[in-house]
Amino acid sequence: MEILYVSRLCSERRLADLLREQPVKPPQQEQKFHGLLARGLAGFAGGLTALSVLPLRPGSAGLPSTDAEVEKGITYRYLSLRTIPILSHGIVFAWSFLACLRWSLARRSLPRFILCDVLDLSISAGALLASKVTGAPSVAIVTDVPNYLHDYIGGEGGLARAYRGLSTFFMGRYDGYVLLTEAMNALVNPRGRPHLVMEGIVDPGMGEVANTLEGKHPEQVVLYAGALFRKYGVGDLLEAFQKVSRESARLWLYGAGELDGEIRACEARDPRVKYWGVRPNPEVVEEEVKATLLVNPRPSGEPFTRFSFPSKNMEYMASGTPVLTTRLPGMPDEYLDHVYTFPDESVDGMAATLNRLLDRPREELHHRGQGAKTFVLTRKSNLIQAGRVHAFLQVVGARRA
Numbered sequence: 001m002e003i004l005y006v007s008r009l010c011s012e013r014r015l016a017d018l019l020r021e022q023p024v025k026p027p028q029q030e031q032k033f034h035g036l037l038a039r040g041l042a043g044f045a046g047g048l049t050a051l052s053v054l055p056l057r058p059g060s061a062g063l064p065s066t067d068a069e070v071e072k073g074i075t076y077r078y079l080s081l082r083t084i085p086i087l088s089h090g091i092v093f094a095w096s097f098l099a100c101l102r103w104s105l106a107r108r109s110l111p112r113f114i115l116c117d118v119l120d121l122s123i124s125a126g127a128l129l130a131s132k133v134t135g136a137p138s139v140a141i142v143t144d145v146p147n148y149l150h151d152y153i154g155g156e157g158g159l160a161r162a163y164r165g166l167s168t169f170f171m172g173r174y175d176g177y178v179l180l181t182e183a184m185n186a187l188v189n190p191r192g193r194p195h196l197v198m199e200g201i202v203d204p205g206m207g208e209v210a211n212t213l214e215g216k217h218p219e220q221v222v223l224y225a226g227a228l229f230r231k232y233g234v235g236d237l238l239e240a241f242q243k244v245s246r247e248s249a250r251l252w253l254y255g256a257g258e259l260d261g262e263i264r265a266c267e268a269r270d271p272r273v274k275y276w277g278v279r280p281n282p283e284v285v286e287e288e289v290k291a292t293l294l295v296n297p298r299p300s301g302e303p304f305t306r307f308s309f310p311s312k313n314m315e316y317m318a319s320g321t322p323v324l325t326t327r328l329p330g331m332p333d334e335y336l337d338h339v340y341t342f343p344d345e346s347v348d349g350m351a352a353t354l355n356r357l358l359d360r361p362r363e364e365l366h367h368r369g370q371g372a373k374t375f376v377l378t379r380k381s382n383l384i385q386a387g388r389v390h391a392f393l394q395v396v397g398a399r400r401a
Contacts, residue, residue, distance in 0.1 A: 040386025
């Protein structure tokens with residue numbers, strides 16, 4: 001089986017360079033999700049080609065350039081843009097179409113599949129068109145619903161509306177769908193094509209990372225890592241933490257977003273709050289292992305939560321540190337025995353839950369975290385999930401035959 005993985009995925013080497021050197025950073029959770037899935041699929045398929053666009057370099061000019069590298073069974077083919085941003089979408093679309101066309105035609109006698117991160121419209125649309133021309137089955141990887149994603153981040157302009165319209169048009173034309181939640185299917189798969197629900201994926205290498213009580217920070221560190229937006233509940237988390245009575249408690253936040261300034265102001269008022277900004281994911285994971293409690297305050301009542309399962313929750317659980325989260329509609333019941341949840345998502349309710357958990361014995365919290373780690377490593381690792389996707393591709397291929 002030949003697989004072309006179309007996204008903005010970088011090799012681990014390239015990602016480290018971009019995070020160190022480039023002002024525009026690739027989203028690390030996106031990189032982690034697609035990297036784990038692509039590497040898992042490469043193991044089943046005996047290799048994989050990744051077609052990727054590198055982040056724009058603001059202020060630079062000139063023609064786009066291409067290069068390639070091989071890492072862990074994946075051949076990466078990159079387009080690097082050094083051009084006026086308004087032209088970038090057309091350039092990416094054309095490059096993706098031509099590159100996918102060439103890849104597919106060269107393998108026309110073999111079982112071949114084109115997998116697309118559909119949230120990246122320019123590169124996925126070009127790949128989808130090439131799949132229609134060559135007959136290669138196309139599969140959409142849908143980690144969010146564009147209408148809800150862009151409403152959430154405040155996209156109200158003409159470009160945002162055009163993006164939503166085009167995304168909806170192309171989204172419904174794939175041969176198969178890999179979705180985070182079942183609720184997504186009715187929105188993104190209007191023609192009833194085959195679909196697979198894969199709500200998350202974790203790195204099996206976390207099984208080698210010890211999480212011990214002796215290795216924890218001496219303070220009771222409550223850690224949040226992710227986008228710092230009010231609609232993700234981060235503002236409420238800040239307010240709730242001010243009502244936590246323990247002097248030994250700490251709130252550490254990693255990431256970036258609209259609440260940067262508010263968090264820094266809170267940090268200045270309360271020495272228990274620490275804002276770390278954007279850090280490399282391995283560094284964040286190391287601190288997750290040492291923390292007392294990992295928290296996700298995303299409000300469960302927001303409409304978009306039916307269509308999302310935060311990859312951050314999966315990373316949290318794999319760390320072996322206990323997780324406190326809202327009861328998200330997209331979270332299957334099988335997770336509830338392995339995480340703590342907020343019974344009341346108001347500021348006072350969140351504060352009460354934090355106080356209650358921080359009053360519990362360290363051993364009790366640690367036991368819950370270790371159970372969550374065992375659960376995701378044995379049932380949601382990238383090897384297991386990639387095996388499911390690999391089998392699903394064969395279903396899609398048989399339906400197209």
